[in-house]
Amino acid sequence: MSLPEQPILVCTALTKTFGNIRALSGVDFTLQAGEVRALLGKNGAGKSTLVNIVSGSVAPDSGTIELAGNTVAWSGPGAARLGGISVVHQEFSLVPGLTVAENITLGRWPSVGGFLKSNELADRARRAIDMLGVNLPETELVGNLPIAQQQLVEIAKALIDEPRVLILDEPTSALNASEVETLIALVRRLASQNVAIIYVSHRMKEIPLVADTITVMRDGREVRTMPVTEATAETVASLIAGDSESVNISELRNRLDAPVVLSVSQLHIPGTVENVSFDLHEGEVLGIAGFLGSGRTELLEAIFGLRQDARGEVRIGGTEIVHRTPRKMLNLKVAMTSEDRKTAGIVPLLGIGENIVLSARSRVLPKGWLRATRESVLQENILRTLSIRASSAVQEIGTLSGGNQQKGVIGRALAADMRVLLLDEPTRGIDVQAKAQIYSLIRELALGGVASIFVSSELEELTQVCDRVIIIRAGRNREELVGAQASADKILSLVLKEED
Amino acid sequence: MSTTATNAVPPLLPESSPPTTVLAAFRRFVRWDGFGLLLVFILLYVVLSVMAPEFLTADNQLNILQNAAFFGIVALIMTLVIISGEIDISVGSMAALASSMLGVAVIKLGVPMPIAVVIVLAVAFAIGSLAGFVRAYFGVPTFIATLALYLALRGLAQLLTNNFPLPIPLNQFFYWGSGKIQIPVGPTSVFNIPVPAIYFVVLFIIVAIVAKKTVFGRSIYAVGGNIKAANLSGINVRRVKILVMALAATAAAITGLLFSAQVQSGNSTIANGLEFDAIAATIIGGAALSGGKGTVVGTVLGVLFIAALLNGMVLLNVNPYAQQVVRGAVVLIAVLVNVFRTRRSTVS
Numbered sequence: 021m022s023l024p025e026q027p028i029l030v031c032t033a034l035t036k037t038f039g040n041i042r043a044l045s046g047v048d049f050t051l052q053a054g055e056v057r058a059l060l061g062k063n064g065a066g067k068s069t070l071v072n073i074v075s076g077s078v079a080p081d082s083g084t085i086e087l088a089g090n091t092v093a094w095s096g097p098g099a100a101r102l103g104g105i106s107v108v109h110q111e112f113s114l115v116p117g118l119t120v121a122e123n124i125t126l127g128r129w130p131s132v133g134g135f136l137k138s139n140e141l142a143d144r145a146r147r148a149i150d151m152l153g154v155n156l157p158e159t160e161l162v163g164n165l166p167i168a169q170q171q172l173v174e175i176a177k178a179l180i181d182e183p184r185v186l187i188l189d190e191p192t193s194a195l196n197a198s199e200v201e202t203l204i205a206l207v208r209r210l211a212s213q214n215v216a217i218i219y220v221s222h223r224m225k226e227i228p229l230v231a232d233t234i235t236v237m238r239d240g241r242e243v244r245t246m247p248v249t250e251a252t253a254e255t256v257a258s259l260i261a262g263d264s265e266s267v268n269i270s271e272l273r274n275r276l277d278a279p280v281v282l283s284v285s286q287l288h289i290p291g292t293v294e295n296v297s298f299d300l301h302e303g304e305v306l307g308i309a310g311f312l313g314s315g316r317t318e319l320l321e322a323i324f325g326l327r328q329d330a331r332g333e334v335r336i337g338g339t340e341i342v343h344r345t346p347r348k349m350l351n352l353k354v355a356m357t358s359e360d361r362k363t364a365g366i367v368p369l370l371g372i373g374e375n376i377v378l379s380a381r382s383r384v385l386p387k388g389w390l391r392a393t394r395e396s397v398l399q400e401n402i403l404r405t406l407s408i409r410a411s412s413a414v415q416e417i418g419t420l421s422g423g424n425q426q427k428g429v430i431g432r433a434l435a436a437d438m439r440v441l442l443l444d445e446p447t448r449g450i451d452v453q454a455k456a457q458i459y460s461l462i463r464e465l466a467l468g469g470v471a472s473i474f475v476s477s478e479l480e481e482l483t484q485v486c487d488r489v490i491i492i493r494a495g496r497n498r499e500e501l502v503g504a505q506a507s508a509d510k511i512l513s514l515v516l517k518e519e520d
Numbered sequence: 521m522s523t524t525a526t527n528a529v530p531p532l533l534p535e536s537s538p539p540t541t542v543l544a545a546f547r548r549f550v551r552w553d554g555f556g557l558l559l560v561f562i563l564l565y566v567v568l569s570v571m572a573p574e575f576l577t578a579d580n581q582l583n584i585l586q587n588a589a590f591f592g593i594v595a596l597i598m599t600l601v602i603i604s605g606e607i608d609i610s611v612g613s614m615a616a617l618a619s620s621m622l623g624v625a626v627i628k629l630g631v632p633m634p635i636a637v638v639i640v641l642a643v644a645f646a647i648g649s650l651a652g653f654v655r656a657y658f659g660v661p662t663f664i665a666t667l668a669l670y671l672a673l674r675g676l677a678q679l680l681t682n683n684f685p686l687p688i689p690l691n692q693f694f695y696w697g698s699g700k701i702q703i704p705v706g707p708t709s710v711f712n713i714p715v716p717a718i719y720f721v722v723l724f725i726i727v728a729i730v731a732k733k734t735v736f737g738r739s740i741y742a743v744g745g746n747i748k749a750a751n752l753s754g755i756n757v758r759r760v761k762i763l764v765m766a767l768a769a770t771a772a773a774i775t776g777l778l779f780s781a782q783v784q785s786g787n788s789t790i791a792n793g794l795e796f797d798a799i800a801a802t803i804i805g806g807a808a809l810s811g812g813k814g815t816v817v818g819t820v821l822g823v824l825f826i827a828a829l830l831n832g833m834v835l836l837n838v839n840p841y842a843q844q845v846v847r848g849a850v851v852l853i854a855v856l857v858n859v860f861r862t863r864r865s866t867v868s
Contacts, residue, residue: 097752098752098754113746113748113749113752113753114746114749115741115742115745115746115749115750115812116745116746116812116813117603117741117744117745117812117813118738118741118742118745122738122742126742126749126750126753126755127742127750127752127753127754127755128753128754129735129738131734131735134734134735134736135733135734135735136733136734136735136738138733
């Protein structure tokens with residue numbers, strides 16, 4: 021590969037802080053035309069922030085971006101697109117009711133006097149599709165296409181402005197093996213047409229096939245950039261994980277001798293979870309590790325009765341529970357907190373206190389009448405136990421910090437006297453101090469016999485909270501690490517391991 | 521081939537060729553969303569013509585068309601409103617206000633009829649824009665904004681007329697709104713084509729073209745289907761919403777004027793329940809209230825279905841209160857059919 025002398029993209033000393041979290045500190049990033057750069061790092065390593073700054077959705081606090089020698093300051097993603105930097109996000113931004121060609125040219129429809137110039141529109145769309153070298157049914161509605169083809173439409177859409185830099189964010193997360201091959205061929209083809217590509221992915225196996233160079237990020241910094249030929253799986257994994265954080269695992273103990281409260285066997289969810297089995301013991305915190313899209317959330321949802329398509333056995337205290345519904349599971353003292361706190365966790369306009377007693381009312385108020393004093397005693401108790409910072413129990417929960425909201429969500433399970441907690445990313449988007457409080461809260465509950473399943477993308481916290489961690493990969497639970505075995509390095513290398 | 525040397529990569533996905541054979545075209549037709557409705561529609565016609573012999577006569581069919589036109593004109597634009605993810609429940613009141621304004625302008629103020637019509641339509645356009653504006657800029661749901669208008673506009677109409685009809689004794693006006701065009705078919709018989717039906721057909725063609733072939737029309741689908749994507753790709757989301765609501769109010773005003781012509785007065789009591797028939801026809805036609813989905817052709821089928829059903833029930837002397845129950849049930853069933861269809865297609 022012969023690289024031109026002038027790099028197409030030069031980022032210098034990019035820095036960005038959100039609140040008191042430093043998402044990016046002094047990152048330099050250089051990209052040549054026609055180069056495919058894999059961007060690697062754990063969740064929270066700063067990849068997304070870098071991508072968002074380069075593509076104009078986030079403005080940096082300091083630092084500069086040069087595109088083809090000119091310093092640029094994007095006013096928004098639209099400006100970046102016109103300027104030559106397009107992003108294909110992990111979530112699709114397609115309109116199901118429009119055709120493939122209309123989606124590809126969305127917002128750039130050629131027209132005379134308000135009427136579409138259908139031929140020119142089709143030509144433009146075809147040009148983008150031709151760049152990809154694939155066949156797409158241009159007149160079909162996007163909603164009727166399979167996911168893999170929708171992904172291709174999404175990429176074609178990014179090509180319509182003839183970008184010089186194309187960013188692909190986890191482009192293969194929804195694709196199967198043969199579709200991934202297609203995508204890799206197509207990325208190489210774009211690179212041969214001199215498009216520079218930033219390729220963000222968690223799937224280590226595809227990196228050597230698709231990338232020329234890799235950049236590893238950790239804690240908001242660029243750790244290392246090197247040709248992909250020099251990067252072995254081991255070095256990359258250790259670069260991603262960094263020095264092993266000093267984790268206090270001494271207090272973690274093995275609770276495998278306690279009675280089993282929840283038992284899952286051969287759980288299968290079409291499309292995500294192949295076959296997962298495990299036991300959860302009383303007072304145990306069981307971590308589940310696996311990358312986004314590995315079926316972690318779906319697993320919890322299946323246990324909690326939110327997925328009717330799940331097959332397999334779920335036993336509570338030895339009794340098999342069929343036809344699970346959230347209501348039934350709550351009656352069995354099993355609660356779930358959603359990773360999507362804002363939309364599925366809290367009722368933002370109700371007070372923190374009222375949010376806490378939401379599922380406890382039938383217990384506190386047996387006859388259906390609100391009993392203000394009893395209820396407020398319970399509310400105050402929980403606010404105090406969890407040290408939730410609110411001006412009073414009636415402060416709207418939506419106005420509290422993320423950490424206090426999350427405590428409120430867990431407090432709801434406590435108020436209803438739950439015995440099993442299914443926690444999906446309980447510390448997402450909350451600050452470090454609040455995270456630590458959530459950890460100790462879960463540990464304290466465990467001492468009282470409450471069993472938890474803890475799903476997290478942050479491997480360090482799994483090592484801090486969990487007695488045992490199981491690793492889910494390709495839809496199955498693969499390995500299990502007990503107590504001190506569960507170091508962040510070890511978990512990561514298992515998560516990254518490829519099945520053959 | 522030589523010019524595309526760098527592009528000479530073999531196709532990576534199997535080509536899905538468009539249907540060329542008659543059989544494939546037929547399959548496509550069967551797969552079409554409106555196919556089920558078409559079957560039910562035909563079934564309704566068969567049942568009604570067996571039970572009520574006068575149902576299938578030319579005069580009765582033209583009568584159906586006349587009634588269909590009144591709410592059909594609103595339903596056509598309502599389709600655009602619903603595809604954009606909004607709703608307008610104030611169309612009945614808007615029609616009443618339009619009629620009342622016309623009466624006051626022509627009879628009390630002596631404004632010439634053509635000018636009065638233009639004024640009425642302009643006011644309706646402005647009122648609709650207002651609903652769209654509070655939606656687009658302040659996030660007030662159109663259900664609420666038009667619920668307010670539902671009350672306010674009817675009240676305004678009653679204020680203007682004191683709730684008494686203002687007679688408009690103009691024959692020409694009657695003709696434009698409610699007359700018939702006679703088309704001879706054979707030596708003795710003529711078809712009396714109702715004038716409103718012609719408006720309906722013309723508007724159908726216009727709206728169908730707008731929906732399929734214009735930037736505005738496709739933007740409506742984009743805004744209703746994925747507002748974030750539409751916004752990010754530079755579509756003026758606010759303008760689309762405002763314009764759609766303005767057009768709905770204007771269509772309602774046109775229907776109000778047609779009603780005025782029919783009853784030859786400016787009248788504040790007309791068009792009660794217009795919103796129901798217009799929304800019901802749209803839903804029966806397959807549009808999704810969540811936005812992004814719906815066709816103008818489907819709505820026309822829905823309009824004809826409702827008009828035929830109402831006509832049939834009258835011919836069969838169905839108790840008027842029972843008719844209401846049937847209308848309600850039909851809408852519920854239509855929505856359920858839509859829900860199940862969407863569910864099936866997302867599972868597969």
